[in-house]
Amino acid sequence: MREKHQLIVSLTSPYARKARIAAQLKNLDFEMIVDVPWNDDTGVITLNPLGKVPVWLTPAGEAIYDSRVIVEFLETLAEPELLPDNPLGRIKVKQLEALADGIMDASLCIFAERKKRPNELQYQGWIDRQFEKIHRGLAKLVTLLGDKPYFFGDTLSVADIAVASALGYIGLRFSEDFCWQDQYPELAHFYDALMERPSFKETVPVL
Numbered sequence: 466m467r468e469k470h471q472l473i474v475s476l477t478s479p480y481a482r483k484a485r486i487a488a489q490l491k492n493l494d495f496e497m498i499v500d501v502p503w504n505d506d507t508g509v510i511t512l513n514p515l516g517k518v519p520v521w522l523t524p525a526g527e528a529i530y531d532s533r534v535i536v537e538f539l540e541t542l543a544e545p546e547l548l549p550d551n552p553l554g555r556i557k558v559k560q561l562e563a564l565a566d567g568i569m570d571a572s573l574c575i576f577a578e579r580k581k582r583p584n585e586l587q588y589q590g591w592i593d594r595q596f597e598k599i600h601r602g603l604a605k606l607v608t609l610l611g612d613k614p615y616f617f618g619d620t621l622s623v624a625d626i627a628v629a630s631a632l633g634y635i636g637l638r639f640s641e642d643f644c645w646q647d648q649y650p651e652l653a654h655f656y657d658a659l660m661e662r663p664s665f666k667e668t669v670p671v672l
């Protein structure tokens with residue numbers, strides 16, 4: 466039996482950032498362990514057969530993945546509530562999370578194509594297709610946010626955490642492709658407001 470919960474992360478992962486922010490907001494006592502799943506000596510595959518972070522390890526040794534499941538699990542441990550209790554509200558927040566996660570997925574596809582594939586095998590058509598998903602997703606988020614401070618209701622939810630994590634990752638990986646803050650100023654305003662909070666500021670992705 467471990468003493469504490471553990472969260473296995475990489476410091477660039479937007480999915481891991483989502484879990485870190487949720488755990489910090491809930492004031493949970495957890496140990497963060499950095500393990501880059503791309504490295505040959507990674508231990509992540511022993512915890513998650515998919516070889517991906519984040520993984521949440523309970524003191525009893527149960528490994529919980531992926532980030533959406535982790536967030537649901539954390540919801541059972543402590544407040545504040547980040548997922549609405551009422552079924553329809555919950556679906557709306559989960560839908561927003563799925564959209565933000567999809568933007569992360571497209572971003573990761575581009576990262577993998579550019580950085581993990583030999584140059585001669587890279588396919589620009591695939592990269593362009595992923596960028597289209599990202600831009601359609603960001604445009605949809607602008608519409609969904611409107612002039613509200615939060616995506617759902619009048620308090621912070623997993624939707625906001627997921628969107629901020631996606632935006633931070635886009636800034637990290639694609640600053641030479643486009644400036645998301647200039648193209649989507651409404652989202653930049655939203656992100657800047659969240660960055661006033663320690664949980665968001667302390668989890669900015671670093672290379």
Ligand SMILES: N[C@@H](CCC(=O)N[C@@H](CS)C(=O)NCC(=O)O)C(=O)O
Nearest residue numbers: 478479480502517518519531532533
């Ligand atoms: N759907 C998963 C995605 C996790 C994911 O793709 N993590 C990336 C890091 S950002 C990873 O571990 N990639 C390693 C790999 O794909 O082999 C989640 O929400 O946790």
